[in-house]
Amino acid sequence: MQTLIVEPNIVRPDDFYEALIDMHRDLTDEQSQMANAALILLLANHIGDLGVLREAIAAARTSVKPT
Template sequence: MPLITAPNLARPDDFYEALIDMHRDLDDAQSQAANARLILLLANHIGDHETLLSALQLAREAETAAA
């Protein structure tokens, strides 16, 4: 399953608002733990190892390019 990198959210603004709301009233440690759980839930939903590896690589490349 190839990784979709083009915009693909039906309601991106609503999702972003829900993501921000998920973090509301959490301290830094709770927020990081919630992010980790979200990543694992979505990774489990995707399921395809190669797709997940591609996502990890792209995320890291974007972060190191920004530094």
């Protein structure tokens, strides 16, 4: 069974982070939120495994509202 990877896994982390911020360049807040939603959906499909997705969803929620 796959589990959510939380150890470093992105090959060039600074490049990724820059690309992520770049995605939002010149976007209104609403467009940015829309792009974020699209990105989440694309990545979720790439991951595919519902268990991993549920773990990520739980970790994301805990990061803003600890249980």
